[in-house]
Amino acid sequence: MSTDSQQNTHHSPVLEFKSSTFSVPVLVLANNDLIAIEQQLQEKIHQAPEFFKNSPLVFDLQELNNLNLDTNINKLVNIIRKLDLLPIGIRGGSAQQNQQALKLGIPSHSGHINHNPATSPEKQKPQTPEPEIAPEPQFVTVNSTLITHPVRSGQRIYASGDLIILAQVSAGAEILAEGNIHVYGSLRGRALAGVQGDTEARIFCSDLQAELISIAGNYKISEDLNGAAPNQPVQIYLQDHTLIIKDI
Template identity: 65%
Template sequence: MSQDAQKTPYNPPALEFKSSTFSVPVLVLSSDDQITVEQQLLAKIQLAPEFFKNSPLILDVQELNKHNIDVDVAAIIGIIRKLGLLPIGIRGGNPQQNEQGIALGIPVHSIHTSSITADTNKPKTPAPEPETKDLLQTGTTLITQPIRSGQRVYAAGDLVIVAPVSAGTEILAEGNIHVYGALRGRALAGVQGNTEARIFCNALQAELISIAGNYKISEDLNQNVHNKPVQIYLDKQTLVIQEI
């Protein structure tokens, strides 16, 4: 029998579904004033244009519906797209709003996400859809390899990194984050709502920091703590950055 005849044919499936964890920003509307929404959203985008460029976004209208404030979903989606954001879902909507979203190719989301939330005064967010490295073991996850631009790392417990963390990365943990070096990119601790989580680093150079959905971008950080060893924690829903 020839060598070619002994080869096993390679017939992989054409596709497969896999579970993964993503951090998706949520735009929570608290006003139905389209002009105000557009102006405030544009102002935030101009603060960090690379963050918002082609960023995915979930539109949340539950606050408006709680107060019986009607909103033109199609118009808001149009504003979001006009400003270069990519709406990928709507949540908190009533049946009519959900139908509007679906008609525009926007699926209905009813899940709780571990993403950054935002209102018209504080929209925000990360992230390209780059190479993803999901590390889901519980306990402490130790990373000894560099986290390069475009990578996303997720840990179900604490995350300890003893290697460089480059700009353009995203590191997420359900527990604490420890970076023994310069912290660049985006760091999100307590992503499942753990308000006791903390972020520790030897040199704060992050583009975004977040604990349990409460966040600050680099423009909001006091320059007195830039490039210094700090710990970051929540105090009554306020992010505190303290030198260590």
């Protein structure tokens, strides 16, 4: 290679950083019983093994720390990894817990935690509620993503607003949206709406044959959808932490 070619290669950018959004499951712990945690994790994974296999995971310790329940970070991470989950972050941890996680190659994510028992919700003094003032009407614009071609196995599509698909979603494909999902063909893959916690999000489809459906982290797998008649348009919404499937 000539000297000029080498110089051009050195000056050409070979990488760049881009901001992006990914949907990652968050494991919220309410008890520090490691045996019970491992058992219930196994049960969850057994319900949808392909969905959880080698899945990235953020574990949240805020509730445990609010209850002053100590947690062995090393043992917890070992359990998570043993079950073929990949911990990529800790949230709601103390400074010491964050440091322990960092030694294991797990960075901390933003999340406020209250370490002072005196200021916990159950010990706060009741406050006199201030009179509510009706807010001025606001107009919210929701961006929609339109897909006109079939979503094939292995493809993954993420929408920051509503996601509208005018074709089928094949088995092995995954579609995610922060808002609603509309599928005007057969839905055979995985559909996750309200992935940022929007419990009002819904899924609409013309033919429900999905491997998994989820709204705001509440999900059902294919075995739970036997009651849903195929080839009929349905809507799926969340009610009392339960997914409701209703004919349109």
